[in-house]
Amino acid sequence: MAGEFLEAFALVFTAEIGDKTQLMLMTLSAKYTMMQMLLGILLGVFINHGAAVVIGCCLSNVIQGELLQIFAGFIFVIFGILTIVYEEEEGKKKSFKFGPVITTALTFLLGEIGDKTQLTAMTLAMEADYPALVLMGSVSGMLAIGLVGIIIGTSLTKRIPSNIIRIISGLVFIIFGLMRFIDK
Template identity: 30%
Template sequence: MEALLTSTALVALAEMGDKTQLLAMLLATRFRKPLPIIAGIFAATLVNHFLAALVGHQAAGLLDAPWFRYAVAFSFIAMAAWTLIPDKIDEDAPLKAPSGAGIFVTTLVAFFLVEMGDKTQVATVALGARFANVYAVTAGTTLGMMIANVPAVLGGEALAKRVPMRALQVGAALLFLLLGLWMLAGLLGWA
């Protein structure tokens, strides 16, 4: 349960103002069909985050040395700093569905590719390394992405004007920092 709740909270907050959330708003304003966009976001996130959690879990299993656990703890602290850097997306870039593909496929491909190397994917790798349950981490990070992106699709630009993105980014950064420090404290025998 800890893996699910931690993963959900971290990713939901880290996604606020992230480039994939901006992509969700952009898709919503361009295509104006929320259901296939939401379905595409869900499918892309589920696959992407399952693979990321699996990579993290496998890396933790292969590299069970203390230095690797320190690396995971420091990666959470680095994620805290990275979360404070706001993402931008080029809203003037042409965004058209590939020939023969619908809004779902366009969203699926766009989200999957934009999420590659994104801070929420890197966080999912770290969470997969931290917790022994790939499925709980995948479910939590996917739920966190949906918590952040469904309102972005449904509310679009109105949401961006009302939600204090900077405060959410700072909150996410604090959660990453606390998780990293908690791991370090455990490794040093302080917790």
């Protein structure tokens, strides 16, 4: 039971290190308070990952258990490879003219649609016994990495090259994916 929460937390936290979302947080942290941003992250991610968990649960009712494990493993390995190989465009930032909480929430909600963390929440929910724990773990992971992004600001990317951060994050996904093949 706690394993589902911890797995979702670890995967989401690791996937977001150095991601576009952290870059967006660094920008917003100059304008808004930490509490405003954390509330915005909570709202945006809860809606985004909540939808992913619901979709994942629906898919789990259609796909058999062993096939689900293989599918989840395949998806995680692909996420890992894409994380290592793919570099995101950093020049595109969305700007909204709402309050700080809604601006942060909308930025997260729209910025994370189809992102690897949303797809991770969906994939984990497909095989979860307790999908609510997957949602809590993924939201907690986003809040934790958001807090790190707000506190540290740009210092992490100044000390550690982004390609190393990307490689480590990608390898974590590949390892989790390979573990799915072994566990089936």
